[in-house]
Amino acid sequence: MSLMESLYKGPVIPSVRSIEDFNLALSDTTAPSLFLLFGDINNLPKLLRLAEQHKKRLLVHGDLLEGVGKDKAGIKYLARQGVTALVTTKPHLVKMAREEGLVVIQRLFLIDSEALRTGIKLLREHKPDAVEILPASVPRAAVQEIVRGASLPVFAGGLVTSREDVLQALKAGACAVSTSKRELWNIRV
Template identity: 60%
Template sequence: MQGQYILRMLSGDKTVIPAVRTKDDFRYALQNTSSPSIILLFGDINLLPELLARSEEYKKLLLIHLDLLEGVGKDRAGIKMLARMGVKGIITTKSHLAKHARAEGMLVIQRMFVMDSEALRTGVHVLQQFKPDAIEVLPASVPAEVISDLVKATNLPVLGGGLLTTEADVRAALKNGLCAVSTSRRELWNNILR
């Protein structure tokens, strides 16, 4: 049940979560999408308060891709500072930062690159040590068997990102078992329904 609640928080009735790379994309996603969340793939500590305020104004959960945010220490103190600023959710490839974020009450998406079977084994091992709220696999075109294995091993919602260029790509990723996908392509943000 927890997984379904997390999924509703992230994507609502949509299957695509906007991932924004610029301020213009951010404004567009706020004003023109119905997704309840936005993934932030740019910015720095100086710009973050403005972005948080705008996302709150539009009642959208801003998920900070921690690995891409400039100007914040990638340690416990940096996570505590982000929590004080009002960050409610993060995405990261770094499990030690994910643990700190969870301790601060943030929603945590563990991002993992699935390039081969060894990367999958390593990822599952990491996820068995620490359970985030959801997993995002890259690329989103991973085979259905990989997604099934991740769900069985973790019992977590599995999202996908990367290498999605068409609606057919999104549909194929969802057919393979992903709960939702993230993409920076505006043309895909609103047209895919569950």
């Protein structure tokens, strides 16, 4: 099963912000993938190894990983360490990561219609494998505009605090929802 296929297995992708979150997500969730929103170059190899032992894929947020340059050398380092998927807000990293064989999820903060237009332009230009829009509560019309304009799978994240938030994002057109709210990690829809 490919990484992109595994992302569709469940409606919720746990976002882990600490080692406690990470350990809980490994042992107590059925999610095949986790958003890794913490860590550094020293503990990344161990986190990757533990995830692999638990048959989980890590979607590493490169912007939040300490000690790794946000440049070509940093991307090459992540690939050598065994990272298979990168999450980033930085468009210039998308192409570099794809050249290294990584699956790339570009994060977009949709604060207004200009951010939406600019975001779609960046997605077309840099060609990530998927997009994560934040906050998850963006209107259905905005999600549909991204789907039409960029032809990418859309994940939703940010400010997801209830089952209703998850359902609303899925109904708007997201294929999955990321959240750090532990009690939502195993919900079924």
